[in-house]
Structure formats: structure tokens, C-alpha cells
Amino acid sequence: MAVLVLVVVLAVLAVVLLTGRWWQRRAAARRAARIAPGRPALVALAAGDGDPTLLDRLATLPRSQWRALEPVVVSMLGKLRGDARGVLVGLLERRGAVDRALRDARRRRPAVRARAAHLLGLVGGPGATARLVVLLADRDADVRAVAARSLGRLGDPSAASPLVRALTGTSAGVPHQAVVPALARIGPPARTALLAAADHPDPTVRARVVEALGLVGAVDAAPRLVRALESDGAADVRLRAARALGRLGVPAAVDPLLAATGGHEPTALRVTAAQALGVLGARRAVPVLAGLVADPHHWVAHTAAAALVAVGPDGVAALHELGRAADRCGVAAEHAREALTAAPGAGAAA
Incomplete structure (x- = not known):
């Protein structure tokens, strides 16, 4: 009896599986059939075909065909630039997709709100930034993340303060992995909002703010980053400040970064500071890096050798000297030779 029941259950599962696959194939075929009439015109339009009738043909497609084609148009937006992208944005506006997205951003279903936020980030337009800022406090975590990424895509400076508030946790939780890149895309206009949060009492928040200051290219924020590197009480804040100073390429950061490579500092900070000195191309750091x-500590030595390559000819020359001094410093020679081997063209240097 048990065997019979098992056979029946397996048969039912097989029927359900086969039916599901058949239904998926049927739905895909129907969707392809609805897309087919408009796809050639869409491809020609995206390719820059000057036929003035293409846009009108797509703008007047039957509703069922357009609803199937619209996701294809949206997916193409992220791959196009210039006039071709502008034409597709204009097509979406003519079909009412942008106005519909503004309405859909208020719908009850999170998936609908997330799709609306994604589209608004691609096309922008009046009201897009304001609606996305509202969605940063959405009750659904995925919607909040999509809204943050979309605000970064728009690059609107007015979104910097709401994004920083999201980063500092004064609004509903938004993943910092979405907020920090969004601020980076906004760039230097986000500097003021970030600096206002640089003294936040939570070290996790300070670390994220410091990281973002480096990514937005806020060169005039270097003194604040130096202060964080030298005196912040949280190790992660100091480490991210060192990384940010390397990204900014500010000469005034060389001395604080050299100090951060000292043997009394945490190993992770020493590694990051050495790496930052290489990114800066700081020639006067060569003696310190050569000593490191x-x-x-393996990773300190390994990173210092790689940083010397990044510094340029002076650093490469120092590595060659270390490589020839195998009897005096065998481990250093190994790191030096490894760095020179990994650096294209470095082996030919003096």
C-alpha cells in the first residue's frame, strides 16, 4: 500500500512539473509573439535609424503589444547613451510609462513599487527625485535599496542629504552597500551632507561616511579625513580614512599615512596605509615602504612591495636593490622579486 501511495505521489509531482514547464513555455511564446511586431522598429530606433515613422509606430502599438515590449525598452536604457537613449526616454514618456511609474510608486505591492523606482531612476524627469526620496523610507527593504540605487543613477545633488540620512540610520534602514555607491555617483555635491555626519556618535556610521567622502572625490575634505586617521577611537574609521585619503590623492596625506604604517599600529591599518601610499605615488615614501x-607581518611586507611598484621608477629601483640583497634580507628579497615579477615592465627597470 505504501508503495502504491508513493507511486501516485510521484506521478502527481511529475504531472505538476510537466504542466508547469508547459505553461512557462506557452507564456514565453505568447510574450515573444506580442513583442515580435515592435522589436524590429525598436532595434532600428535604438541603432539611430533616422526614419521618422519608427517612433510613431512604436508609440501607437496596441496596448497588449506595448506592455510586452516595454520591459525590453527599459532594459535597453541602461545600455545606451546619448541621442539613442534620449529617444527611448521620449518613447516611454509618450506611452505614459513615466507617469504610470510615479503612480505605481504608491501601490500596495512591493514588487510594483520596486519596478517603478527602477524606471524612475533610469528616466528621471519632474517628480522622480522627490518620489524616490519618499521610497527611501518604504516599509519594504528591497524597495528602499532600489530607490537608493536609482537616486545615485539620477545624480541629483538634492538627493545627497536624504541619502546621508539613510546612511546614518535616521530614516528606515537602507543597505549602505546601496547608499555609498549612490553618493559616489552624485560626487562632490554630496560633500557638505557627508561632512555634517562625519562626527556621528556611532563608529559604524562614521566609517561609512569616511568611506563615502573618499568615493565622492571630496578633495577639500582631506583635513577631516586626516583627523579621523590620526585620532578617531575606532579602528575601522581610521582604516577607511586611510583608504579614502589614498583615493583622493592629496599630497598632505603622505605624512599621516606614513605615520599609520608604524609598527605600533594595527596590522590592517598598516596594510591599508601602505597601499594608499602606493596609490598616491608618494616618492618620499619609498624609504619607509622599502623598510616595510x-x-x-606577511601582508604588510607584501603590500609595501606592491606599493613600491605603484610609486614608479624610484620604487622599482628600491625593489631591485632589495632583490639583490638576498643574503642580508632574504624575506624582503622574496617579496621584492615577487612584486617585480607581477608588475608588467618592472623587471626591465634599473
Whole structure:
């Protein structure tokens, strides 16, 4: 009896599986059939075909065909630039997709709100930034993340303060992995809002703010980053400040970064500071970096050797000298030779 029941259950599962696959194939075929009439015109339009009738043909497609084609148009927006992209944005506006997205951003279903936020981030337009800022406090976490990424895509400076509030946790939780890149895309206009949050009492927030200051290219924020590197009580804040100073490329950061490579500092900070000195191309850091190639901590020595390559000819020359001094400093010589081997063209240097 048990065997019979098992056979019946397996048969039912097989029927359900086959039916589901058949239904998926049928739905895909129907969707392809609805897309087919408009796809050639859409491809020609995106390719820059000057036929003035293409836009009108797409703008007057039957509703069922357009609703199937619209996701294709939206997916193409992220791949196009210039006039071709502008034409597709104009097509979406003519079909009412942008106005519908503004309405859909208030719908009850989270998936609908998330799709609306994604579209608004691609096309922008009046009301898009304001609606996306509202969605940063949405009750659904995915919607909040999509809204943050969309605000970054728009690059509207007015979104900087709401994004920083999301980063500092004064609004509904938004993943910092979405907020920090969004601020980076906005760029230097986000500097003022970030600096206002740089002294937040939560070290996790300070670390994220410091990281964002480096990513937005806020060169005039370097003194604040130096202060964080030298005196912040949280190790993660100091480490991210070192990384940010390397990204900014400010000469005034060289001395604080050199100090951060000292043996009394945490290993992770020493590694990050050495890496930042390489990114800066700081020639006067060569003697310190060369000394670090013999450091007993493997990653400090390894990173210092790579940083010397990044500094340029002076750093490469120092590595060659270390490589020839195998008898005096065997471990340093190994790191030096490894760095020179990994650097294209470095082996030919003096």
C-alpha cells in the first residue's frame, strides 16, 4: 500500500512539473509573439535609424503589444547613451510609462513599487527625485535599496542629504552597500551632507561616511579625513580614512599615512596605509615602504612591495636593490622579486 501511495505521489509531482514547464513555455511564446511586431522598429530606433515613422509606430502599438515590449525598452536604457537613449526616454514618456511609474510608486505591492523606482531612476524627469526620496523610507527593504540605487543613477545633488540620512540610520534602514555607491555617483555635491555626519556618535556610521567622502572625490575634505586617521577611537574609521585619503590623492596625506604604517599600529591599518601610499605615488615614501618589505607581518611586507611598484621608477629601483640583497634580507628579497615579477615592465627597470 505504501508503495502504491508513493507511486501516485510521484506521478502527481511529475504531472505538476510537466504542466508547469508547459505553461512557462506557452507564456514565453505568447510574450515573444506580442513583442515580435515592435522589436524590429525598436532595434532600428535604438541603432539611430533616422526614419521618422519608427517612433510613431512604436508609440501607437496596441496596448497588449506595448506592455510586452516595454520591459525590453527599459532594459535597453541602461545600455545606451546619448541621442539613442534620449529617444527611448521620449518613447516611454509618450506611452505614459513615466507617469504610470510615479503612480505605481504608491501601490500596495512591493514588487510594483520596486519596478517603478527602477524606471524612475533610469528616466528621471519632474517628480522622480522627490518620489524616490519618499521610497527611501518604504516599509519594504528591497524597495528602499532600489530607490537608493536609482537616486545615485539620477545624480541629483538634492538627493545627497536624504541619502546621508539613510546612511546614518535616521530614516528606515537602507543597505549602505546601496547608499555609498549612490553618493559616489552624485560626487562632490554630496560633500557638505557627508561632512555634517562625519562626527556621528556611532563608529559604524562614521566609517561609512569616511568611506563615502573618499568615493565622492571630496578633495577639500582631506583635513577631516586626516583627523579621523590620526585620532578617531575606532579602528575601522581610521582604516577607511586611510583608504579614502589614498583615493583622493592629496599630497598632505603622505605624512599621516606614513605615520599609520608604524609598527605600533594595527596590522590592517598598516596594510591599508601602505597601499594608499602606493596609490598616491608618494616618492618620499619609498624609504619607509622599502623598510616595510622586511616586516615580519606577511601582508604588510607584501603590500609595501606592491606599493613600491605603484610609486614608479624610484620604487622599482628600491625593489631591485632589495632583490639583490638576498643574503642580508632574504624575506624582503622574496617579496621584492615577487612584486617585480607581477608588475608588467618592472623587471626591465634599473
